[in-house]
Amino acid sequence: MSADIFLVDDDELVREGLQQVLELSGWSVRTFADMSTVMSSLQRGEEPLVLISDVRLEKGDGLQLQRAVRAHDAGIPVVLITGHGDIDMAVQAMRDGAHDFLEKPFSAGKLVATTRRAMGQRKLVLENLALRQQIEQGNEWGLIGHSPEIRRVRRLISDIGQSRVDVLILGETGTGKEVAARALHAASGTQDPFVAINCSALPESVFESEMFGHESGAFTGASRRRVGKIEHARKGTVFLDEIESMPLSLQAKLLRTIQERSVERLGSNDSVAVGCRFIAATKVDLLQAARNGSFREDLYYRLEVVTLALPPLRHRTEDIPLLFGHFVTQAARRHGAEVPPWTSDDMLAWQQRDWPGNVRELRNMAERWCLGLERLPVQASRSRSGLTETLGRVERTLIENALRDHAGNVQAAADQLRIPRKTLYDKLYRLGIDAAGYRSDV
Ligand SMILES: Nc1ncnc2c1ncn2[C@@H]1O[C@H](COP(=O)(O)OP(=O)(O)OP(=O)(O)O)[C@@H](O)[C@H]1O
Ligand SMILES: [Mg+2]
Known part of the structure; x- marks a missing residue:
């Protein structure tokens, strides 16, 4: 034992x-x-x-x-x-x-x-x-990162994976909303499909029959019966990406479907039981959209019961080395190329960028790095933000790194940064960093 x-x-x-x-x-x-x-x-x-x-x-x-x-x-x-x-x-x-x-x-x-x-x-x-094992086994649906934020997201995914609750995923572009949705699907253990629907990609009429299906003759051109995506997902997952762009009339229909757990194909009066889990994702503030009248408030409240928020990359810069290493290795394998080395100064400069495209942008940068197209480290001074903001980001990065090095021990982190503990506490408060999140025993 x-x-x-x-x-x-x-x-x-x-x-x-x-x-x-x-x-x-x-x-x-x-x-x-x-x-x-x-x-x-x-x-x-x-x-x-x-x-x-x-x-x-x-x-x-x-x-x-x-x-x-x-x-x-x-x-x-x-x-x-x-x-x-x-x-x-x-x-x-x-x-x-x-x-x-x-x-x-x-x-x-x-x-x-x-x-x-x-x-x-x-x-x-x-x-x-x-x-690392996860990465090596090619489990590409895992969310990579060791920041407290990402660990919290992973924990939530494994906690609610098995339960079949519907989930709303929030986050800026490229933060990994789809990765998280697929991880949730994988965590549910079902063999049934993951069906992604991009709500902004289709005109309203097509969208409706795509989602809900139709009987033959339901409308002009509907020559054959069609099973909708919700039905097709069976006990799997329906991923509603960019939910904010779903037309209002369909929002009403979706809400009814979620509440009653049944759908009717267009042109049919029979309802079919819905067994799937719904995961919706958005980049926008849905409550704001509800106030503007472009999103149904009742649907918003139905969806936001369990939310999973993916933080922007600039708020978890400590994940950058791990993510970059992963993407560079992947790219090198794909191109059969040697990985060009980078220095810790390069990395520090990357940790100070703002990454408006988040992880996707980092992945593209790693790809260019591998091809030798991204050799010059981008200097902080070239970033679009002002001095104060840049310094703030440097400060955050250094503090987060120190907390990580010392597993959330504030005194030890303060010693490393050579500032009084009180000063570090003030900074943590101001930057909204929770030192306890870095302890690995919580
Ligand atoms: N934590 C992560 N670990 C590994 N890869 C990630 C992670 N987050 C994002 N990625 C990768 O970054 C890219 C963008 O992720 P994804 O498509 O999930 O973002 P998104 O939030 O859906 O973006 P958008 O809002 O633009 O659709 C993908 O290649 C994905 O594999
Ligand atoms: Mg996406």
């Missing part, structure tokens, strides 16, 4: 004391008295999220253990417990990649805080691993 924490100490009393503190914080703990039993557990495939070890063990020391664990799986954070004389060893261990150390004597609170931090790092590693 594996546990959250592997705790290694050759002193039984110490072991029990620490174990109790950790278990009171809700973690499962497995204790070990020496290095060899830990290693054989790891080799049997049992893996903790975090390993905590005293540096002084009867046989061997924490430093050797740290190296062995690292050789086994560099992603397991190791926290070393050190005494007075061990500082040199601790420093060496940190250089070797130990996650952190606890200097004796330490309080229970310190132990828990340090463990939680290590836990956060481990969860991030695992999450990125899962994400």
Whole structure:
């Protein structure tokens, strides 16, 4: 049986004391008295999220253990417990990649805080691993990103995937509304189809029969009976893209269909049960559209019960490296080309652009990069926004990166940014950033 924490100490009393503190914080703990039993557990495939070890063990020391664990799986954070004389060893261990150390004597609170931090790092590693696997398996319907916003969206999708509630997806152009709709469809586990209808693409008359179907002879030119898309979706998903451009008369009909869960083909009096889930997407403020009279208020309220908002890319610039890496790799594979390297300055410049076309624009840029057409990093000064806005964006990017590096620990992020913690809190408040969203244990 594996546990959250592997705790290694050759002193039984110490072991029990620490174990109790950790278990009171809700973690499962497995204790070990020496290095060899830990290693054989790891080799049997049992893996903790975090390993905590005293540096002084009867046989061997924490430093050797740290190296062995690292050789086994560099992603397991190791926290070393050190005494007075061990500082040199601790420093060496940190250089070797130990996650952190606890200097004796330490309080229970310190132990828990340090463990939680290590836990956060481990969860991030695992999450990125899962994400990479998803990408490698060609699961192109997954939403890529590790910002709190995208993680929240993914969590919502998996929470409501199975339930058959209708969903309204909001977001600027290119933010991934269709990707999210397909992910929801995939999460529902149905084998029935995903049927996309672009509400702005068809003239009203065609649209109506496309959606609802018709009997033969229902209108001039209707020579054969036609099953509408809603019926065709069966227990799958009907994706109503750009719902704001649906003609008002059809909005009324759609509302009736959603409420009564049945449709009638044009020219027929028989109603057919509707088993699909409706997902609508829009770029506009539908409430505003309702006030202007171009969208039915009752339909709006029926749709907005469960909404999924996709944030613009400029509000989650920390996702840019991951997304860019993904798109560049994809493009390189497609073109059979080597990926031209980029520098961290390039990346920082990209993180400061405004990306009005959001992820789609980034994907196109990655494509050009791959073909060698986008070599010059775009300087912040060339962006269309003014100085204040640009500086604001730089500030946001740096703060978000620091919070991510320290799993939401404000003090540690403030230290990295070399500003007082109070100042960072003020900035977080002003920028509307929630540090807690960066903790990986929430
Ligand atoms: N989080 C994401 N991870 C991976 N790819 C993404 C993500 N978000 C968007 N994309 C990609 O960006 C492009 C645009 O996404 P999508 O078509 O879903 O956007 P949209 O919100 O529907 O845009 P529009 O409003 O213009 O129709 C697609 O190629 C999609 O695969
Ligand atoms: Mg779209």
